[in-house]
Amino acid sequence: MKDELFSGLSVGELQDSDTSLDDRALNELVCALCHAKAGDFRTLGYTAISGEDIWACMNSRYVMHGVPSLHILVEDIASLAINEFMTWQTLSIYKDK
Numbered sequence: 001m002k003d004e005l006f007s008g009l010s011v012g013e014l015q016d017s018d019t020s021l022d023d024r025a026l027n028e029l030v031c032a033l034c035h036a037k038a039g040d041f042r043t044l045g046y047t048a049i050s051g052e053d054i055w056a057c058m059n060s061r062y063v064m065h066g067v068p069s070l071h072i073l074v075e076d077i078a079s080l081a082i083n084e085f086m087t088w089q090t091l092s093i094y095k096d097k
Contacts, residue, residue, distance in 0.1 A: 021070075030055070033077045041082055054080065057088045 021029065035051035042049065058077055067073065 026070075030073065030077075033074060034058070037077055037080055041085070044082060046082065049085070053089070054085070056092075057085050060088060060092070 031051060034054040037054045038049050038051045054077065057080065058073070061076065062068065068076075
């Protein structure tokens with residue numbers, strides 16, 4: 001599941017020209033960050049949030065402009081606040097109806 005979730009992300013999409021990560025390493029990095037952020041939210045009592053949910057929230061930010069530079073992607077994941085995530089989740093539920 002891990003490889004399937006982040007398979008749409010590739011080094012070619014990143015704007016960093018000096019990146020030395022291949023697609024697999026990049027996917028593992030992003031996956032680990034998303035699962036770590038989900039773990040942070042679980043410690044706050046939000047037990048139903050997964051790494052996949054975090055990635056879906058992050059990915060929705062990049063629909064129009066594409067995946068940003070790696071350092072911006074990492075910063076976005078690390079700085080995601082629970083209220084931002086819950087707002088995204090609420091809006092995505094209404095969009096699906």
